[in-house]
Amino acid sequence: MASSLVPSPSTSFFHTTKKDLNLSSFSSSSQRCHKHASRKIYCSVAAPQQTQRTPSTTGSVKTAMTMTEKIMARASEKQQVRPGDNIWTNVDILMTHDVCGPGSIGIFKKEFGEDAKVWDREKVVIIPDHYIFTSDERANRNVDILRDFCNEQDIKYFYDIKDLSNFKANPDYKGVCHIALAQEGHCRPGEVLLGTDSHTCTAGAFGQFATGIGNTDAGFVLGAGKLLLKVPPTLRFVMDGEMPDYLLAKDLILQIIGEITVAGATYKSMEFVGSTVESLNMEERMTLCNMVVEAGGKNGVIPPDSVTYKYLEGKTSVPYESVYSDQQARFLSGYRFDVTKLEPLVAKPHSPDNRALARECKDVKINRVYIGSCTGGKTEDFMAAAKVFLASGGKKVKVPTFLVPATQKVWMDVYSLPVPGSGGKTCSQIFEEAGCDTPASPSCGACLGGPKDTYARMNEPQVCVSTTNRNFPGRMGHREGEIYLASPYTAAASALTGYVTDPREFLQ
Ligand code: SF4
Numbered sequence: 001m002a003s004s005l006v007p008s009p010s011t012s013f014f015h016t017t018k019k020d021l022n023l024s025s026f027s028s029s030s031q032r033c034h035k036h037a038s039r040k041i042y043c044s045v046a047a048p049q050q051t052q053r054t055p056s057t058t059g060s061v062k063t064a065m066t067m068t069e070k071i072m073a074r075a076s077e078k079q080q081v082r083p084g085d086n087i088w089t090n091v092d093i094l095m096t097h098d099v100c101g102p103g104s105i106g107i108f109k110k111e112f113g114e115d116a117k118v119w120d121r122e123k124v125v126i127i128p129d130h131y132i133f134t135s136d137e138r139a140n141r142n143v144d145i146l147r148d149f150c151n152e153q154d155i156k157y158f159y160d161i162k163d164l165s166n167f168k169a170n171p172d173y174k175g176v177c178h179i180a181l182a183q184e185g186h187c188r189p190g191e192v193l194l195g196t197d198s199h200t201c202t203a204g205a206f207g208q209f210a211t212g213i214g215n216t217d218a219g220f221v222l223g224a225g226k227l228l229l230k231v232p233p234t235l236r237f238v239m240d241g242e243m244p245d246y247l248l249a250k251d252l253i254l255q256i257i258g259e260i261t262v263a264g265a266t267y268k269s270m271e272f273v274g275s276t277v278e279s280l281n282m283e284e285r286m287t288l289c290n291m292v293v294e295a296g297g298k299n300g301v302i303p304p305d306s307v308t309y310k311y312l313e314g315k316t317s318v319p320y321e322s323v324y325s326d327q328q329a330r331f332l333s334g335y336r337f338d339v340t341k342l343e344p345l346v347a348k349p350h351s352p353d354n355r356a357l358a359r360e361c362k363d364v365k366i367n368r369v370y371i372g373s374c375t376g377g378k379t380e381d382f383m384a385a386a387k388v389f390l391a392s393g394g395k396k397v398k399v400p401t402f403l404v405p406a407t408q409k410v411w412m413d414v415y416s417l418p419v420p421g422s423g424g425k426t427c428s429q430i431f432e433e434a435g436c437d438t439p440a441s442p443s444c445g446a447c448l449g450g451p452k453d454t455y456a457r458m459n460e461p462q463v464c465v466s467t468t469n470r471n472f473p474g475r476m477g478h479r480e481g482e483i484y485l486a487s488p489y490t491a492a493a494s495a496l497t498g499y500v501t502d503p504r505e506f507l508q
Pocket of ligand 1: 130177375443444
């Protein structure tokens with residue numbers, strides 16, 4: 001599993017300014033990209049354009065820091081922190097859901113007392129999303145426990161679902177927590193967001209420190225509003241070049257994970273910069289950060305910019321302050337990618353770093369396609385899939401193709417937004433014409449397998465191309481199922497042929 005690009009144990013933690021380069025130094029090195037179009041660098045690199053620098057973000061800092069270090073310094077009320085420091089971190093938002101919420105609540109009550117109150121009823125966000133549309137009694141009971149707790153504690157942000165037969169009758173219900181957090185304005189630059197879910201790192205797309213924690217930690221945060229955290233060192237990923245129109249952010253993160261392996265960023269921050277990253281919309285940036293945990297990353301982070309601020313418009317009235325890595329900030333190591341040289345990828349069974357070119361897998365016969373989850377079930381993901389169906393000129397899918405919008409808002413977008421170049425058709429119309437299954441009720445669906453009656457769960461040992469983020473044995477149900485992780489482009493192309501398919505077969 002070791003990669004030549006993983007820093008060797010003898011690699012010094014930080015590299016001195018003797019070897020420091022600035023961003024312009026990379027332009028020559030980019031001409032020497034090897035076969036994976038990436039290059040390891042040992043240096044500090046120039047920070048992206050600063051939109052705002054205020055004393056509290058940089059002025060009083062004596063030692064340069066990365067974005068993640070700055071956010072953690074602010075949250076721990078320190079002038080500066082260094083990787084490896086253990087600091088009491090004040091939490092801006094704590095999120096939990098139906099799988100981990102009951103356990104976290106139990107620990108909170110055990111340790112703080114039956115009558116204890118949470119530290120801040122407006123900073124706790126509770127989102128039922130995992131095992132929702134099921135008759136499984138234990139799963140339904142979990143949601144009841146959340147509801148009772150939110151009533152007792154007067155939790156302001158509880159996205160409840162009461163009528164399981166018709167999700168649209170539940171105006172409060174959202175769906176997958178990581179997408180709902182963003183859509184409801186809980187993801188804000190410069191803040192600390194903790195959640196009882198490993199993909200809480202998704203929110204790093206907004207330039208905040210966001211990471212997953214366990215139930216015990218969450219129980220403590222519920223009562224204390226803070227947590228002892230170790231400051232991670234940062235890996236910097238510079239992605240430059242115009243994004244080819246057959247690639248999506250999923251391809252970029254599969255490229256990175258394939259490069260550094262599933263252990264390559266263990267307890268490290270992954271910072272994404274460069275012209276390609278700047279060109280991505282917020283949902284694509286979320287895809288990038290969503291999967292940092294598949295490389296072991298503590299968090300992912302992207303510098304906020306006008307794209308971020310535009311997305312946040314009208315979503316939050318809470319003031320926030322962006323921070324950016326200082327020019328002289330020290331990174332554990334860096335990687336550079338020339339995106340124009342990349343090709344559509346998949347992660348073969350049974351690991352997210354089992355990278356292969358989609359075209360190399362064209363003989364892999366599949367039984368089904370799944371488009372959904374916090375990684376690949378956002379509005380832009382369905383738009384991308386629809387684009388491939390449209391480009392096919394009316395072809396029908398060859399295998400069952402399941403569509404699970406992440407949230408109620410995504411579901412509405414699928415049914416209402418016109419797909420560019422379609423003459424006004426919506427995604428849902430295009431999917432129906434292609435013979436896909438009707439878009440399901442928004443939730444985590446079969447991404448995590450779930451109870452036996454979960455929609456699109458793999459109850460047979462089948463082969464699936466999926467836009468989700470994990471392909472471990474049993475992840476989507478049957479232990480002998482085989483999951484090929486892919487972008488929505490590749491998933492849609494594969495649905496049309498019945499084999500793992502490079503989307504360029506339809507998009508060019
Ligand atoms: S969609 Fe999948 S990966 Fe995302 S939160 Fe739900 S179960 Fe986890």
